[in-house]
Amino acid sequence: MDEINFAIVAPLALINIIIAVIALIDLAKRPSVNGPKWVWVLVIIIINLIGPILYFVFGRRDT
Numbered sequence: 001m002d003e004i005n006f007a008i009v010a011p012l013a014l015i016n017i018i019i020a021v022i023a024l025i026d027l028a029k030r031p032s033v034n035g036p037k038w039v040w041v042l043v044i045i046i047i048n049l050i051g052p053i054l055y056f057v058f059g060r061r062d063t
Contacts, residue, residue, distance in 0.1 A: 023051075024041065043059075
């Protein structure tokens with residue numbers, strides 16, 4: 001229990017970072033979203049893996 005298996009943790013952390021960056025780039029490029037953009041930035045950054053998924057499902061507004 002004392003050792004961390006980085007072979008499992010590293011890919012999951014990398015996927016988490018990639019999804020968050022893609023969500024932030026998409027948020028910056030969209031002219032309008034559902035709700036204030038600053039709230040979505042906080043959701044994406046603070047609520048790690050679920051935040052970007054919430055943005056892609058509920059935050060994006062089709063133009």
